[in-house]
Amino acid sequence: MSNDRVKALVEDLERLLLDFMRKHRITHEEYRLATVILVGTVKAGEESLLYDVFLEAEATDIGNDGREGSPEVLKGRSISPTLLCLRRPMCFLSGSTRLVTFCSSTAGLPTRQVNPWQGLGLDLWQADAEGLYSNIHPGIPDWNLRGQIRSDANGTYEVQTVLPPPYEIPKDGPTGRVLSALGRHFFGPAHLHVKLRHPSYGELTSQIYFRDGQYLNSDVASAVRDGLVASLKRNENPEDLSAKGLSLPYYEVRYDFVLAPHHAHDARRVA
Amino acid sequence: MSNDRVKALVEDLERLLLDFMRKHRITHEEYRLATVILVGTVKAGEESLLYDVFLEAEATDIGNDGREGSPEVLKGRSISPTLLCLRRPMCFLSGSTRLVTFCSSTAGLPTRQVNPWQGLGLDLWQADAEGLYSNIHPGIPDWNLRGQIRSDANGTYEVQTVLPPPYEIPKDGPTGRVLSALGRHFFGPAHLHVKLRHPSYGELTSQIYFRDGQYLNSDVASAVRDGLVASLKRNENPEDLSAKGLSLPYYEVRYDFVLAPHHAHDARRVA
Numbered sequence: 001m002s003n004d005r006v007k008a009l010v011e012d013l014e015r016l017l018l019d020f021m022r023k024h025r026i027t028h029e030e031y032r033l034a035t036v037i038l039v040g041t042v043k044a045g046e047e048s049l050l051y052d053v054f055l056e057a058e059a060t061d062i063g064n065d066g067r068e069g070s071p072e073v074l075k076g077r078s079i080s081p082t083l084l085c086l087r088r089p090m091c092f093l094s095g096s097t098r099l100v101t102f103c104s105s106t107a108g109l110p111t112r113q114v115n116p117w118q119g120l121g122l123d124l125w126q127a128d129a130e131g132l133y134s135n136i137h138p139g140i141p142d143w144n145l146r147g148q149i150r151s152d153a154n155g156t157y158e159v160q161t162v163l164p165p166p167y168e169i170p171k172d173g174p175t176g177r178v179l180s181a182l183g184r185h186f187f188g189p190a191h192l193h194v195k196l197r198h199p200s201y202g203e204l205t206s207q208i209y210f211r212d213g214q215y216l217n218s219d220v221a222s223a224v225r226d227g228l229v230a231s232l233k234r235n236e237n238p239e240d241l242s243a244k245g246l247s248l249p250y251y252e253v254r255y256d257f258v259l260a261p262h263h264a265h266d267a268r269r270v271a
Numbered sequence: 272m273s274n275d276r277v278k279a280l281v282e283d284l285e286r287l288l289l290d291f292m293r294k295h296r297i298t299h300e301e302y303r304l305a306t307v308i309l310v311g312t313v314k315a316g317e318e319s320l321l322y323d324v325f326l327e328a329e330a331t332d333i334g335n336d337g338r339e340g341s342p343e344v345l346k347g348r349s350i351s352p353t354l355l356c357l358r359r360p361m362c363f364l365s366g367s368t369r370l371v372t373f374c375s376s377t378a379g380l381p382t383r384q385v386n387p388w389q390g391l392g393l394d395l396w397q398a399d400a401e402g403l404y405s406n407i408h409p410g411i412p413d414w415n416l417r418g419q420i421r422s423d424a425n426g427t428y429e430v431q432t433v434l435p436p437p438y439e440i441p442k443d444g445p446t447g448r449v450l451s452a453l454g455r456h457f458f459g460p461a462h463l464h465v466k467l468r469h470p471s472y473g474e475l476t477s478q479i480y481f482r483d484g485q486y487l488n489s490d491v492a493s494a495v496r497d498g499l500v501a502s503l504k505r506n507e508n509p510e511d512l513s514a515k516g517l518s519l520p521y522y523e524v525r526y527d528f529v530l531a532p533h534h535a536h537d538a539r540r541v542a
Contacts, residue, residue: 003303007452010452011453018329021333026333028327058293059297060299087447178277182277
């Protein structure tokens with residue numbers, strides 16, 4: 001970020017916050033309470049949780065606006081996944097992985113194409129059936145429900161996993177108290193995390209929500225976007241169950257990824 | 272603060288910050304940088320310094336707006352002062368302490384009066400000639416330049432002390448880096464801290480700046496207000512020097528305090 005931009009942003013934010021304080025006639029007591037909450041979130045180990053709940057999704061939107069390819073969702077901390085352990089297999093996530101490419105034509109100008117792409121790396125991680133993450137929450141086996149796969153020769157992928165429940169953010173700290181005061185709940189809708197990796201295009205971090213899922217319209221972090229919601233289809237067809245070696249009905253989720261050059265910070269055109 | 276007010280303030284602030292992010296097309300990278308700075312200030316031990324530099328004075332203004340009596344300045348942490356040690360006596364601070372009272376008249380309605388008040392408690396603290404505070408900065412004798420006095424039978428006070436230099440806020444942490452990016456310096460003008468105490472009216476925390484002092488018009492915390500600036504008068508009159516037992520010229524600062532009932536959180540009218 002250039003120094004001119006820092007200056008423009010901070011000076012406008014300063015003006016806007018001072019206007020806000022004047023408009024609402026914020027007293028010193030109220031001001032001090034606000035700083036105690038803001039400082040308290042960090043001291044309580046919540047890091048940027050309070051800001052993320054209220055503001056992060058907007059910054060992600062702005063990055064996605066007007067760009068092609070799958071929307072980016074920069075939520076969650078990716079821990080290099082190595083193994084996907086399953087407790088209750090009952091959900092199959094599948095889809096295609098395509099790349100936006102620009103190929104040189106004989107006429108000289110590059111031609112834009114969207115093609116299936118094989119061997120694209122996918123990191124997957126999610127909460128377990130109780131809403132808990134391995135390597136974050138205690139008592140969960142290391143690397144549970146974290147895994148790495150690659151799309152196959154057809155540019156498609158499929159992974160068998162469990163359906164996570166809605167996710168509840170920490171509610172006992174300062175952020176929880178702010179949300180309580182607003183009369184808001186602490187839940188985000190159930191979701192799966194996926195990170196795509198391509199050696200030239202870089203990484204795309206995303207997450208997939210389920211249509212008709214609980215809290216889809218009242219996400220505590222206001223992060224749900226149409227392009228991130230996939231249909232959840234229940235399948236109890238005996239033939240399909242048999243083909244998968246299952247005795248109980250399962251769910252199917254399909255999500256197709258498109259990786260465009262802009263996703264990479266050091267994007268280079270693929271000739 | 273009522274829950275309705277918390278809700279109104281946080282919801283308006285949320286809307287306003289989201290508008291700000293859209294207007295400036297804040298990227299996720301910029302958003303994350305901002306949270307890293309905000310979280311970093313607390314981790315660096317700066318507590319609310321960043322917020323205080325930019326916003327605190329405004330909240331103090333709002334509390335003072337339309338109120339009578341001396342303006343309140345809620346900056347600085349008061350440590351119960353017990354002893355005022357002097358290194359280089361060369362400044363005399365004096366003035367009157369008056370109270371706004373409401374006395375019952377025979378007609379029934381209370382009459383407002385502003386009267387000199389004796390025995391008003393004054394806590395005084397300040398930086399030394401090098402700009403350092405005892406009980407804050409290391410290497411300074413405990414309670415140096417911190418003291419308690421009471422106004423005399425005429426409702427006046429006088430204390431002999433040293434002139435502090437401009438004050439520099441910590442500049443090596445995240446707050447300092449933000450200010451550097453804005454091209455701002457780190458200084459506030461020289462000042463004295465005074466806290467008035469009255470058993471029924473409560474406390475008034477204030478600070479006194481010096482007219483024509485350096486940084487008076489560019490205070491890093493934008494906290495200087497006309498009502499807080501006192502004239503600094505150099506006195507080299509041999510008779511006055513002799514009366515005070517001094518051989519070198521000294522400075523005189525006069526500041527008159529008026530304590531009004533609104534200053535107390537649990538203000539009770541004095542009958």
